[in-house]
Amino acid sequence: MSWGLDNLPYGVFSRRGEAPRVGVRYGDQVLDLAAALHDEVFAAPSLNPFMARGHTAWHDTRALIQEKLSTDRSVTDAHLIPLEQVRLHLPFEVADYVDFYCSLDHASNIGRIFRPDAEPLLPNWRHLPVGYHGRAGTVVVSGTPIRRPSGQLRAGVFGPSTKLDIEAELGFVVGVPSELGSPAGAFEEHVFGVTLVNDWSARDIQSFEYVPLGPFLGKSFATSISPWITPLEALPRIPGRPQEPEPLGHLRRQGDWGLDITVEVWLNGEIVSRPPYPSMYWTPDQMLAHLTSNGASLRTGDLFASGTISGPQREERGSLIELSWNGGDPIKLASGETRTFLEDGDTVTLRATAAGRSLGEVVGTVR
Ligand SMILES: O=C(O)/C=C/C(=O)CC(=O)CC(=O)O
Ligand SMILES: [Ca+2]
Ligand SMILES: [Mg+2]
Secondary structure: OOOOOOOOOEEEEEEOOOOOEEEEEEOOEEEEHHHHHOOHHHHOOOOHHHHOOOHHHHHHHHHHHHHHHHHOHHHHHHHEEEHHHEEEEOOOOOOOEEEEOOOHHHHHHHHHHHOOOOOOOOOOOOOOOOEEEOOHHHEEEOOOOEOOOEEEEEOOEEEEOOOEEOOEEEEEEEOOOOOOOOOOOOHHHHEEEEEEEEOOEEHHHHHHHOOOOOOOOOOOOOEEEOOOEEEHHHOOEEOOOOOOOOOOHHHOOOOOOEEOEEEEEEEOOEEEEOOEHHHOOOOHHHHHHHHHOOOOOOOOOOEEEOOOOOOOOHHHOOOHHHHOOOOOOOEEOOOOOEEOOOOOOOEEEEEEEEOOEEEEEEEEEEO
16 A cells, blocks of 8 residues: 555644644545644644654654554544645755755766767766755745746846756655764664655756856756655665765765665656656765765755656656757657646646655646
Protein backbone atom coordinates (compact mmCIF):
# COMPACT_ATOMS: atom_id res chain seq x y z
CA MET A 1 0.00 0.00 0.00
CA SER A 2 1.40 3.40 -0.95
CA TRP A 3 0.43 5.06 2.34
CA GLY A 4 0.76 2.17 4.77
CA LEU A 5 2.55 1.62 8.07
CA ASP A 6 5.94 1.45 6.32
CA ASN A 7 5.49 4.97 4.92
CA LEU A 8 3.82 7.45 7.36
CA PRO A 9 5.04 10.82 6.10
CA TYR A 10 4.52 13.95 8.22
CA GLY A 11 2.68 17.09 7.18
CA VAL A 12 0.79 20.10 8.53
CA PHE A 13 -2.99 20.18 8.12
CA SER A 14 -6.04 22.06 9.27
CA ARG A 15 -9.79 21.60 9.11
CA ARG A 16 -11.94 24.63 8.35
CA GLY A 17 -11.81 27.06 11.28
CA GLU A 18 -9.04 25.15 13.08
CA ALA A 19 -5.39 26.01 13.61
CA PRO A 20 -2.82 24.16 11.47
CA ARG A 21 -1.03 21.33 13.29
CA VAL A 22 1.13 18.29 12.59
CA GLY A 23 -0.28 15.03 11.26
CA VAL A 24 0.85 11.80 9.69
CA ARG A 25 -0.64 10.43 6.51
CA TYR A 26 -2.09 6.92 6.72
CA GLY A 27 -4.09 5.70 3.73
CA ASP A 28 -6.38 8.53 2.63
CA GLN A 29 -6.50 9.97 6.13
CA VAL A 30 -4.43 12.17 8.41
CA LEU A 31 -3.68 11.12 11.97
CA ASP A 32 -4.01 14.13 14.28
CA LEU A 33 -0.82 13.66 16.29
CA ALA A 34 -1.33 16.26 19.03
CA ALA A 35 -4.59 14.55 19.94
CA ALA A 36 -3.48 10.97 19.40
CA LEU A 37 -0.13 11.19 21.20
CA HIS A 38 -0.96 13.93 23.76
CA ASP A 39 2.23 15.78 22.81
CA GLU A 40 2.15 19.57 22.42
CA VAL A 41 5.05 19.53 19.96
CA PHE A 42 2.54 18.44 17.32
CA ALA A 43 0.19 21.35 18.03
CA ALA A 44 2.72 23.66 16.34
CA PRO A 45 1.88 24.92 12.82
CA SER A 46 5.15 23.47 11.49
CA LEU A 47 7.30 20.39 11.86
CA ASN A 48 10.31 22.40 13.07
CA PRO A 49 9.94 21.84 16.86
CA PHE A 50 9.49 18.09 16.36
CA MET A 51 12.35 17.91 13.85
CA ALA A 52 14.64 19.67 16.35
CA ARG A 53 14.17 16.84 18.86
CA GLY A 54 16.55 14.59 16.99
CA HIS A 55 17.07 11.14 15.69
CA THR A 56 16.07 9.08 18.74
CA ALA A 57 12.79 10.98 19.13
CA TRP A 58 12.06 10.58 15.40
CA HIS A 59 12.61 6.84 15.64
CA ASP A 60 10.62 6.36 18.86
CA THR A 61 7.70 8.48 17.61
CA ARG A 62 7.48 6.53 14.37
CA ALA A 63 7.48 3.23 16.28
CA LEU A 64 4.75 4.55 18.61
CA ILE A 65 2.58 5.69 15.69
CA GLN A 66 3.01 2.33 13.99
CA GLU A 67 2.01 0.55 17.16
CA LYS A 68 -1.02 2.77 17.79
CA LEU A 69 -2.24 2.50 14.22
CA SER A 70 -1.97 -1.26 14.21
CA THR A 71 -3.39 -2.01 17.65
CA ASP A 72 -5.27 0.92 19.18
CA ARG A 73 -8.80 1.25 17.77
CA SER A 74 -9.62 4.25 19.97
CA VAL A 75 -6.82 6.22 18.32
CA THR A 76 -7.66 5.22 14.79
CA ASP A 77 -11.37 5.86 15.21
CA ALA A 78 -11.16 9.18 17.00
CA HIS A 79 -8.13 10.86 15.47
CA LEU A 80 -7.97 9.83 11.80
CA ILE A 81 -9.40 12.57 9.61
CA PRO A 82 -10.31 11.99 5.93
CA LEU A 83 -7.98 13.92 3.62
CA GLU A 84 -10.88 15.59 1.82
CA GLN A 85 -11.74 17.42 5.07
CA VAL A 86 -8.32 19.01 5.47
CA ARG A 87 -6.17 21.66 3.91
CA LEU A 88 -2.44 20.88 3.69
CA HIS A 89 0.05 23.62 4.48
CA LEU A 90 3.77 24.19 3.97
CA PRO A 91 5.00 21.45 6.31
CA PHE A 92 7.99 23.24 7.82
CA GLU A 93 9.41 26.71 8.16
CA VAL A 94 12.20 26.82 5.59
CA ALA A 95 15.40 28.22 7.13
CA ASP A 96 17.93 28.21 4.28
CA TYR A 97 17.44 26.70 0.84
CA VAL A 98 20.35 25.26 -1.08
CA ASP A 99 20.16 23.63 -4.49
CA PHE A 100 22.78 21.22 -5.80
CA TYR A 101 23.54 19.97 -9.31
CA CYS A 102 24.14 16.25 -8.63
CA SER A 103 22.93 14.57 -11.81
CA LEU A 104 25.70 13.75 -14.26
CA ASP A 105 23.22 13.49 -17.10
CA HIS A 106 21.47 16.76 -16.25
CA ALA A 107 24.76 18.66 -15.83
CA SER A 108 26.07 17.25 -19.11
CA ASN A 109 22.87 18.14 -20.98
CA ILE A 110 22.73 21.68 -19.57
CA GLY A 111 26.43 22.15 -20.34
CA ARG A 112 25.83 21.16 -23.99
CA ILE A 113 22.86 23.54 -24.24
CA PHE A 114 24.31 26.59 -22.39
CA ARG A 115 27.96 26.20 -23.43
CA PRO A 116 27.95 24.40 -26.79
CA ASP A 117 31.59 25.25 -27.55
CA ALA A 118 33.00 23.94 -24.26
CA GLU A 119 33.31 20.59 -22.48
CA PRO A 120 29.81 19.77 -21.15
CA LEU A 121 31.02 19.18 -17.57
CA LEU A 122 32.97 22.06 -16.02
CA PRO A 123 36.34 21.01 -14.50
CA ASN A 124 35.15 21.11 -10.87
CA TRP A 125 32.05 18.95 -11.38
CA ARG A 126 33.51 15.55 -10.48
CA HIS A 127 35.44 17.00 -7.50
CA LEU A 128 32.57 18.40 -5.44
CA PRO A 129 28.76 18.60 -5.53
CA VAL A 130 28.28 22.02 -7.16
CA GLY A 131 25.49 24.07 -5.54
CA TYR A 132 24.12 27.56 -4.93
CA HIS A 133 21.97 29.24 -2.30
CA GLY A 134 18.35 29.68 -3.34
CA ARG A 135 15.56 31.69 -1.74
CA ALA A 136 13.96 30.09 1.34
CA GLY A 137 11.10 32.60 1.51
CA THR A 138 9.68 31.58 -1.87
CA VAL A 139 9.41 27.86 -1.15
CA VAL A 140 5.68 27.10 -1.44
CA VAL A 141 3.50 24.07 -0.84
CA SER A 142 2.06 21.96 -3.65
CA GLY A 143 -1.04 23.53 -5.20
CA THR A 144 0.21 27.12 -4.97
CA PRO A 145 -0.29 28.81 -8.39
CA ILE A 146 2.95 29.85 -10.11
CA ARG A 147 3.05 33.32 -11.63
CA ARG A 148 5.17 33.55 -14.75
CA PRO A 149 8.15 35.71 -13.75
CA SER A 150 9.38 38.74 -15.66
CA GLY A 151 13.05 39.59 -15.97
CA GLN A 152 15.85 40.62 -18.31
CA LEU A 153 15.66 38.05 -21.05
CA ARG A 154 18.64 39.49 -22.94
CA ALA A 155 20.43 42.85 -23.18
CA GLY A 156 17.88 45.66 -23.15
CA VAL A 157 14.78 43.44 -22.92
CA PHE A 158 12.65 43.13 -19.76
CA GLY A 159 9.47 41.10 -19.94
CA PRO A 160 7.68 37.86 -19.07
CA SER A 161 9.85 34.76 -19.39
CA THR A 162 9.17 32.76 -22.55
CA LYS A 163 11.24 29.80 -21.29
CA LEU A 164 9.47 28.85 -18.07
CA ASP A 165 10.64 25.40 -17.01
CA ILE A 166 10.44 22.82 -14.25
CA GLU A 167 13.11 20.88 -12.39
CA ALA A 168 12.18 17.53 -10.83
CA GLU A 169 14.25 17.18 -7.66
CA LEU A 170 14.39 15.53 -4.28
CA GLY A 171 14.77 17.77 -1.20
CA PHE A 172 16.41 16.87 2.12
CA VAL A 173 15.06 18.50 5.27
CA VAL A 174 17.38 19.25 8.20
CA GLY A 175 16.08 18.64 11.71
CA VAL A 176 19.10 18.96 13.97
CA PRO A 177 21.38 22.01 13.71
CA SER A 178 25.17 21.85 13.57
CA GLU A 179 27.65 24.09 15.30
CA LEU A 180 29.11 27.13 13.54
CA GLY A 181 32.74 26.45 12.73
CA SER A 182 32.54 22.64 12.54
CA PRO A 183 31.47 20.29 9.77
CA ALA A 184 28.18 18.46 10.41
CA GLY A 185 28.21 14.97 11.93
CA ALA A 186 26.55 11.85 10.53
CA PHE A 187 23.88 12.40 7.88
CA GLU A 188 21.12 10.53 9.78
CA GLU A 189 21.76 12.61 12.92
CA HIS A 190 20.88 15.83 11.07
CA VAL A 191 18.53 14.98 8.24
CA PHE A 192 14.91 14.29 9.17
CA GLY A 193 13.46 13.28 5.83
CA VAL A 194 12.85 13.95 2.17
CA THR A 195 10.30 15.80 0.09
CA LEU A 196 9.62 16.15 -3.62
CA VAL A 197 10.68 19.47 -5.13
CA ASN A 198 9.82 21.35 -8.32
CA ASP A 199 12.45 24.05 -8.68
CA TRP A 200 10.72 26.26 -11.27
CA SER A 201 13.27 27.93 -13.56
CA ALA A 202 13.07 30.72 -16.14
CA ARG A 203 15.74 29.65 -18.62
CA ASP A 204 15.94 32.94 -20.54
CA ILE A 205 16.42 34.98 -17.34
CA GLN A 206 18.88 32.37 -16.04
CA SER A 207 21.07 32.18 -19.12
CA PHE A 208 21.53 35.97 -19.30
CA GLU A 209 22.11 36.58 -15.58
CA TYR A 210 24.11 33.58 -14.35
CA VAL A 211 27.67 34.58 -15.31
CA PRO A 212 29.75 34.58 -13.13
CA LEU A 213 27.82 34.31 -9.81
CA GLY A 214 25.29 31.61 -10.69
CA PRO A 215 21.48 31.41 -10.82
CA PHE A 216 19.62 34.33 -9.20
CA LEU A 217 16.21 35.67 -10.31
CA GLY A 218 15.72 32.91 -12.87
CA LYS A 219 15.15 30.52 -9.97
CA SER A 220 14.13 32.54 -6.94
CA PHE A 221 10.52 33.33 -7.90
CA ALA A 222 9.09 30.00 -6.63
CA THR A 223 10.08 26.49 -5.57
CA SER A 224 7.25 24.04 -4.86
CA ILE A 225 7.45 21.14 -2.41
CA SER A 226 5.19 18.23 -1.50
CA PRO A 227 3.05 18.69 1.64
CA TRP A 228 4.56 15.42 2.95
CA ILE A 229 7.99 14.85 4.48
CA THR A 230 8.94 11.18 4.36
CA PRO A 231 11.18 10.13 7.24
CA LEU A 232 14.58 8.73 6.25
CA GLU A 233 13.69 5.47 7.99
CA ALA A 234 10.92 4.84 5.45
CA LEU A 235 13.26 5.01 2.45
CA PRO A 236 14.94 2.02 0.80
CA ARG A 237 18.67 2.75 0.52
CA ILE A 238 20.97 1.40 -2.17
CA PRO A 239 24.67 1.93 -2.94
CA GLY A 240 25.56 5.12 -4.81
CA ARG A 241 27.02 4.82 -8.29
CA PRO A 242 30.78 4.61 -8.90
CA GLN A 243 32.65 7.92 -8.68
CA GLU A 244 35.78 8.77 -10.63
CA PRO A 245 38.01 10.28 -9.38
CA GLU A 246 37.64 9.15 -5.77
CA PRO A 247 36.45 12.24 -3.80
CA LEU A 248 38.63 13.81 -1.10
CA GLY A 249 38.42 12.35 2.41
CA HIS A 250 35.81 14.78 3.74
CA LEU A 251 33.54 13.94 0.78
CA ARG A 252 33.83 10.14 1.04
CA ARG A 253 30.45 8.47 1.32
CA GLN A 254 29.28 7.58 4.83
CA GLY A 255 27.36 4.45 3.78
CA ASP A 256 24.74 3.54 1.21
CA TRP A 257 22.82 6.76 0.68
CA GLY A 258 21.70 6.08 -2.86
CA LEU A 259 17.89 6.09 -2.82
CA ASP A 260 15.64 3.79 -4.77
CA ILE A 261 13.13 6.40 -5.89
CA THR A 262 11.50 6.96 -9.25
CA VAL A 263 9.89 10.28 -10.09
CA GLU A 264 7.16 10.90 -12.66
CA VAL A 265 6.72 14.20 -14.44
CA TRP A 266 3.13 14.83 -15.54
CA LEU A 267 2.23 17.69 -17.87
CA ASN A 268 -1.50 18.46 -18.20
CA GLY A 269 -2.42 14.95 -17.14
CA GLU A 270 0.09 12.87 -19.09
CA ILE A 271 3.47 11.47 -18.16
CA VAL A 272 6.30 13.09 -20.09
CA SER A 273 9.26 11.66 -18.16
CA ARG A 274 10.36 9.23 -15.42
CA PRO A 275 13.58 10.51 -13.81
CA PRO A 276 15.39 7.76 -11.84
CA TYR A 277 17.00 8.85 -8.56
CA PRO A 278 19.53 5.94 -8.59
CA SER A 279 21.26 7.58 -11.56
CA MET A 280 22.35 10.56 -9.40
CA TYR A 281 26.13 10.93 -9.07
CA TRP A 282 26.60 12.76 -5.74
CA THR A 283 24.77 11.27 -2.74
CA PRO A 284 22.89 13.26 -0.06
CA ASP A 285 25.51 12.54 2.64
CA GLN A 286 28.11 14.05 0.32
CA MET A 287 25.89 17.10 -0.26
CA LEU A 288 25.61 17.61 3.51
CA ALA A 289 29.36 17.10 4.05
CA HIS A 290 30.18 19.62 1.32
CA LEU A 291 27.59 22.14 2.54
CA THR A 292 29.16 22.26 6.02
CA SER A 293 32.82 21.54 5.10
CA ASN A 294 33.72 25.23 5.56
CA GLY A 295 32.13 25.32 9.02
CA ALA A 296 28.81 26.82 7.87
CA SER A 297 26.19 25.73 10.38
CA LEU A 298 22.87 24.02 9.75
CA ARG A 299 19.58 25.23 11.20
CA THR A 300 16.38 23.33 11.82
CA GLY A 301 14.33 23.73 8.65
CA ASP A 302 17.22 23.97 6.21
CA LEU A 303 16.27 22.47 2.86
CA PHE A 304 18.86 21.21 0.43
CA ALA A 305 17.77 19.83 -2.92
CA SER A 306 19.54 17.35 -5.16
CA GLY A 307 19.32 19.35 -8.35
CA THR A 308 17.40 18.16 -11.36
CA ILE A 309 17.13 14.39 -11.60
CA SER A 310 17.85 13.19 -15.12
CA GLY A 311 18.75 9.70 -16.29
CA PRO A 312 20.66 8.82 -19.46
CA GLN A 313 17.54 8.24 -21.61
CA ARG A 314 15.51 11.02 -23.20
CA GLU A 315 12.34 9.93 -21.37
CA GLU A 316 14.25 10.18 -18.07
CA ARG A 317 15.04 13.89 -18.25
CA GLY A 318 13.79 16.02 -15.35
CA SER A 319 13.40 19.39 -17.11
CA LEU A 320 11.72 20.69 -20.26
CA ILE A 321 14.90 22.40 -21.47
CA GLU A 322 16.41 18.91 -21.78
CA LEU A 323 13.24 17.19 -23.02
CA SER A 324 12.78 19.78 -25.81
CA TRP A 325 16.53 20.45 -26.23
CA ASN A 326 16.10 24.17 -25.49
CA GLY A 327 13.00 24.37 -27.66
CA GLY A 328 14.57 22.88 -30.80
CA ASP A 329 12.83 19.50 -30.51
CA PRO A 330 9.30 20.05 -29.12
CA ILE A 331 7.70 17.43 -26.86
CA LYS A 332 4.74 15.73 -28.54
CA LEU A 333 1.80 15.23 -26.21
CA ALA A 334 -0.87 12.54 -26.62
CA SER A 335 -3.43 15.35 -26.90
CA GLY A 336 -1.82 16.27 -30.24
CA GLU A 337 -0.32 19.46 -28.79
CA THR A 338 3.41 20.12 -28.55
CA ARG A 339 5.41 21.88 -25.84
CA THR A 340 8.84 23.42 -25.59
CA PHE A 341 8.47 25.42 -22.36
CA LEU A 342 5.39 26.01 -20.16
CA GLU A 343 2.37 27.92 -21.40
CA ASP A 344 -0.12 29.81 -19.24
CA GLY A 345 -2.63 27.40 -17.75
CA ASP A 346 -0.30 24.39 -17.93
CA THR A 347 -0.30 22.16 -14.86
CA VAL A 348 2.80 20.22 -13.85
CA THR A 349 2.57 17.38 -11.33
CA LEU A 350 5.55 15.52 -9.94
CA ARG A 351 4.91 12.18 -8.24
CA ALA A 352 7.40 9.77 -6.74
CA THR A 353 7.50 6.33 -5.20
CA ALA A 354 10.13 4.49 -3.19
CA ALA A 355 9.59 0.70 -3.30
CA GLY A 356 5.83 1.19 -3.55
CA ARG A 357 5.68 3.94 -0.91
CA SER A 358 4.31 7.20 -2.27
CA LEU A 359 6.25 10.41 -1.62
CA GLY A 360 3.15 12.37 -2.57
CA GLU A 361 2.91 14.93 -5.30
CA VAL A 362 3.91 18.48 -6.14
CA VAL A 363 1.39 20.30 -8.31
CA GLY A 364 1.61 23.76 -9.80
CA THR A 365 -0.38 25.61 -12.47
CA VAL A 366 1.14 28.50 -14.41
CA ARG A 367 -0.75 31.79 -14.15
O1 LIG B 1 25.07 24.82 -15.61
C1 LIG B 1 24.44 25.87 -15.37
O2 LIG B 1 24.82 26.94 -15.82
C2 LIG B 1 23.20 25.89 -14.54
C3 LIG B 1 22.44 24.84 -14.30
C4 LIG B 1 21.20 24.88 -13.46
O3 LIG B 1 20.09 25.02 -13.97
C5 LIG B 1 21.38 24.83 -11.99
C6 LIG B 1 20.34 24.16 -11.15
O4 LIG B 1 19.28 24.68 -10.82
C7 LIG B 1 20.73 22.88 -10.52
C8 LIG B 1 19.89 21.70 -10.84
O5 LIG B 1 18.67 21.75 -10.69
O6 LIG B 1 20.45 20.64 -11.20
CA1 LIG C 1 17.42 23.30 -9.51
MG1 LIG D 1 13.44 27.76 -7.54
